[in-house]
Structures are given as structure tokens and as C-alpha cells.
Amino acid sequence: xxxxxxxxxxxxxxxxxxxxxxxxxxxxxxxxxxxxxxxxxxxxxxxxxxxxxxxxxxxxxxxxxxxxxxxxxxxxxxxxxxxxxxxxxxxxxxxxxxxxxxxxxxxxxxxxxxxxxxxxxxxxxxxxxxxxxxxxxxxxxxxxxxxxxxxxxxxxxxxxxxxxxxxxxxxxxxxxxxxxxxxxxxxxxxxxxxxxxxxxxxxxxxxxxxxxxxxxxxxxxxxxxxxxxxxxxxxxxxxxxxxxxxxxxxxxxxxxxxxxxxxxxxxxxxxxxxxxxxxxxxxxxxxxxxxxxxxxxxxxxxxxxxxxxxxxxxxxxxxxxxxxxxxxxxxxxxxxxxxxxxxxxxxxxxxxxxxxxxxxxxxxxxxxxxxxxxxxxxxxxxxxxxxxxxxxxxxxxxxxxxxxxxxxxxxxxxxxxxxxxxxxxxxxxxxxxxxxxxxxxxxxxxxxxxxxxxxxxxxxxxxxxxxxxxxxxxxxxxxxxxxxxxxxxxxxxxxxxxxxxxxxxxxx
Numbered sequence: 001x002x003x004x005x006x007x008x009x010x011x012x013x014x015x016x017x018x019x020x021x022x023x024x025x026x027x028x029x030x031x032x033x034x035x036x037x038x039x040x041x042x043x044x045x046x047x048x049x050x051x052x053x054x055x056x057x058x059x060x061x062x063x064x065x066x067x068x069x070x071x072x073x074x075x076x077x078x079x080x081x082x083x084x085x086x087x088x089x090x091x092x093x094x095x096x097x098x099x100x101x102x103x104x105x106x107x108x109x110x111x112x113x114x115x116x117x118x119x120x121x122x123x124x125x126x127x128x129x130x131x132x133x134x135x136x137x138x139x140x141x142x143x144x145x146x147x148x149x150x151x152x153x154x155x156x157x158x159x160x161x162x163x164x165x166x167x168x169x170x171x172x173x174x175x176x177x178x179x180x181x182x183x184x185x186x187x188x189x190x191x192x193x194x195x196x197x198x199x200x201x202x203x204x205x206x207x208x209x210x211x212x213x214x215x216x217x218x219x220x221x222x223x224x225x226x227x228x229x230x231x232x233x234x235x236x237x238x239x240x241x242x243x244x245x246x247x248x249x250x251x252x253x254x255x256x257x258x259x260x261x262x263x264x265x266x267x268x269x270x271x272x273x274x275x276x277x278x279x280x281x282x283x284x285x286x287x288x289x290x291x292x293x294x295x296x297x298x299x300x301x302x303x304x305x306x307x308x309x310x311x312x313x314x315x316x317x318x319x320x321x322x323x324x325x326x327x328x329x330x331x332x333x334x335x336x337x338x339x340x341x342x343x344x345x346x347x348x349x350x351x352x353x354x355x356x357x358x359x360x361x362x363x364x365x366x367x368x369x370x371x372x373x374x375x376x377x378x379x380x381x382x383x384x385x386x387x388x389x390x391x392x393x394x395x396x397x398x399x400x401x402x403x404x405x406x407x408x409x410x411x412x413x414x415x416x417x418x419x420x421x422x423x424x425x426x427x428x429x430x431x432x433x434x435x436x437x438x439x440x441x442x443x444x445x446x447x448x449x450x451x452x453x454x455x456x457x458x459x460x461x462x463x464x465x466x467x468x469x470x471x472x473x474x475x476x477x478x479x480x481x482x483x484x485x486x487x488x489x490x491x492x493x494x495x496x497x498x499x500x501x502x503x504x505x506x507x508x
Contacts, residue, residue, distance in 0.1 A: 053074075112347050182217065201252075223261075
């Protein structure tokens with residue numbers, strides 16, 4: 001299965017974007033709903049579209065731009081003053097072009113290619129739910145002191161998380177914010193470690209902190225609950241265990257409530273700012289921002305998306321939040337100079353295009369300072385689907401691989417974790433690898449409470465185990481065809497970055 005359009009990540013700086021965000025500073029961002037003003041002009045039969053408008057951060061500029069937004073047919077959903085991002089809806093088909101010409105606007109563009117009412121599609125595969133018979137078999141194989149289903153959690157043992165929990169399960173003062181499809185906090189393995197006060201629904205682009213708004217709308221929105229269990233499922237004698245079973249998790253829901261479950265830019269901007277302003281130490285980002293797998297700076301809409309999300313995630317970093325993201329499930333070499341993207345835009349009709357990943361960016365994973373994570377299987381080898389790239393991947397972690405079969409009761413190479421409605425199931429993807437890294441980062445933050453995001457990233461890399469590039473040509477699916485080429489050495493390479501993270505070293 002892999003994960004929603006979740007994960008295709010990189011981590012190199014975007015000089016153009018950095019120049020736009022260099023003056024962010026460390027002031028708190030304030031999301032303020034501005035009373036909607038009747039637009040002066042509106043296309044009579046135009047469909048309403050969503051936009052991000054990125055400006056200088058001084059009060060005078062923001063006020064002036066807000067007036068221009070109303071004059072050009074826009075209504076403001078939220079204003080993030082301290083990063084200069086305004087979320088707007090407009091039915092004026094010329095809104096983007098007009099607002100980009102306004103003094104003080106540094107970039108602006110539509111955040112989707114379909115109207116607000118349109119539903120997208122999903123590439124999420126079917127989750128493998130743990131049946132009652134399988135659960136009984138696994139529980140019968142668990143050793144004394146283990147969680148009932150821990151015998152199937154080869155991933156914990158692969159990074160020493162089982163041993164780490166005996167030394168230090170993590171601090172309740174550390175919270176991992178799960179920016180995803182929502183988390184079922186009523187699940188008995190998640191409830192003990194859930195932080196409602198740090199949770200919200202950001203789907204609209206403005207945070208809704210109504211009690212329970214952070215929950216998935218239905219059982220099909222299971223992705224975030226699976227991620228939550230991987231990070232912090234409690235060691236309470238029920239089900240599974242998380243990598244950091246003593247830390248807190250919070251849910252920041254960004255997925256559209258329809259079947260498409262798309263993660264639009266304005267929702268992600270809201271999520272990063274909310275996480276930063278609510279003291280969240282680590283965020284997990286197992287997705288890419290829809291509708292573009294890669295956002296190219298020569299397109300005004302895509303450029304505005306990169307700018308807006310980058311401002312928000314840099315703001316979170318400046319406030320002390322480490323952002324961790326999955327690298328993607330396309331088996332793409334993210335250090336190449338030509339990739340074929342046949343999936344974008346994913347909210348309307350995709351068009352096949354060739355992009356340079358050094359000029360067109362996967363967001364948020366390719367943004368500066370974000371920890372980019374590739375996936376491994378039980379054998380410690382790169383997962384067959386995982387994207388990679390020297391100088392792009394920071395670290396690796398277990399994400400599962402159906403071709404790498406573990407010696408466990410279920411013999412399932414995927415990752416077992418929590419699902420909504422008190423269930424458990426197996427998933428694979430870099431979406432599953434990223435939470436392992438976020439959890440190890442939370443353990444590091446527990447033992448180094450004053451560490452900055454940059455210091456936490458350095459510790460993740462320093463304590464990782466690097467298997468080095470494989471000696472034989474890489475054939476991840478065993479079909480006799482070379483699937484990828486690893487570049488680099490034992491210290492840093494394209495498959496694993498600095499190596500596979502180690503939970504035990506994080507607490508020793």
C-alpha cells in the first residue's frame with residue numbers, strides 16, 4: 001500500500017525562496033480571520049478557487065494587500081501576519097494575475113487546479129487489517145514483558161526501540177505533531193499519550209480547535225492513526241508499542257474530508273504555524289502537498305505554494321520545531337536532473353511532464369532544514385519503492401517492504417500499527433519510515449531538552465548506522481532488473497543518507 005500521495009522527499013535549499021523568507025524573524029505568527037468583504041468584482045459564473053498570497057510582513061503592507069484582495073474579488077480566510085501569508089478564496093478568474101501586480105505582494109497563486117467543491121482521487125492502497133486469528137497467533141508468540149502484538153513489530157527491534165524503552169521511553173514534555181488525515185485519539189493504544197490541547201483541524205486553512213475536530217472523518221482516513229501508533233503507542237499491555245511510548249502525540253488534520261484525502265498548501269501552512277505556536281517539538285509529515293508532486297518555480301502558482309509552505313515550516317523551525325518528512329514512494333532518484341511526473345495535478349487531469357528536481361521541489365520534504373527520510377525493510381536494505389538521492393536523503397528508517405520477509409508470526413514485511421476503531425493493521429511506505437525518525441527525534445529531545453532543530457538533526461545523523469551502498473546491483477523487487485543505483489560511501493550515500501536511525505543510542 002504505501003501512503004497517500006505521501007512521501008517523495010528531499011532536503012536542499014531553495015535560494016529564491018530563502019531570499020523571500022530571510023526576514024521572517026522569530027516573532028509569533030498570528031492567524032487572524034478577517035471579516036469577509038463583499039468583492040468589488042466577481043465573475044458571474046466563476047467557480048470559487050483557493051489562493052495563497054505572500055507579502056512582506058510589515059503591518060502597512062499586509063493591510064494594503066488585504067484591501068487589494070477585497071478590491072480584486074477575494075475574501076480572506078486567514079492571515080498569518082508574522083510570515084506574510086494570506087489565505088484567500090475568490091471566484092474572479094483573473095485574481096491571481098491581478099494580485100501579483102499589487103505592491104508588496106512577493107508571490108501569489110492558486111493552491112489547486114479544481115474548484116473548492118471538487119473531490120480528488122487517492123492513490124492509497126488497501127490496508128491489511130490484523131484479523132482476530134492473526135492477532136491470537138501473534139499474541140501467543142509475544143515474550144514476557146512485551147506488548148501483545150510486539151512479536152510482529154520487527155521494526156522496533158531493527159532500530160533498538162524495544163531496548164530503548166527499558167531505559168527511557170521518552171518524556172511527556174515532548175510532543176510530536178502528526179500533520180496528516182487525523183488521529184483517532186480514542187484508540188486505547190493512543191489515548192494515554194494524546195495531547196488534545198495541541199491538536200486542531202487545519203483543513204480550511206484556519207485552525208479549528210473544537211474538541212474532536214482533529215479526528216479522522218471515517219475509517220478510510222486511517223493514515224494518521226497508523227502514524228500515531230508507530231510513534232507513541234503506549235506500553236500498556238494492549239496491542240502494539242510505539243518507538244517512543246512515553247512521549248505525547250498531537251493531531252493536526254490537513255486531509256480533505258472526501259475520498260481524495262488531498263493535502264492542500266493552505267492547510268499545511270496552517271498546520272506548521274499551529275504546531276509552532278503550540279509548543280510542538282517535532283512534526284511528522286508523511287505526505288506531499290497537493291496537487292503537484294513537484295512544484296516548479298517558473299510557474300507562478302507553484303512558486304507561491306513553495307514560498308507559502310516554506311515560510312510556515314521555517315517559522316516552525318525558528319520556534320524550535322524539528323520537521324521530519326518522508327522521501328516518497330516513487331523510487332525516484334531525487335539527485336537526478338530529469339524525472340517524469342505523470343501524476344500532477346492530482347486534483348484534476350494529470351499531465352505527464354519532465355522535471356528537474358533541483359528546480360522543481362517536492363514540498364515539504366525538499367524544503368531547507370526538513371529531515372528527509374528514506375525507507376528500509378527487515379533486511380536493512382532500501383525498500384523497493386523508496387525514493388533516494390545523494391545529498392537529498394538525510395537518514396533512513398524502517399518503512400516496510402513486502403519483498404523482505406521477516407521471521408515473525410505473520411511473516412509480514414510491512415509495518416504493524418494502530419488503525420481507527422480500535423483496530424491494527426499493516427502498511428508500507430516512506431510514510432511509515434518518517435514516523436520512526438520523528439519518534440527517535442522525540443527521544444533525543446527528551447534526553448537533550450535544550451537541543452535546537454539543527455542540533456537534533458545532527459544527532460540523528462551522528463547516531464545512525466549506515467550499511468553503505470550494496471555490493472551488488474540493486475534489484476529491490478527481485479525481477480532481475482536493476483531498479484536503482486546507490487551513490488556514495490559508508491558515511492553518506494543516496495540510499496540511506498547518514499544511515500538508519502538508532503533509538504537505543506538516542507537514550508543511552
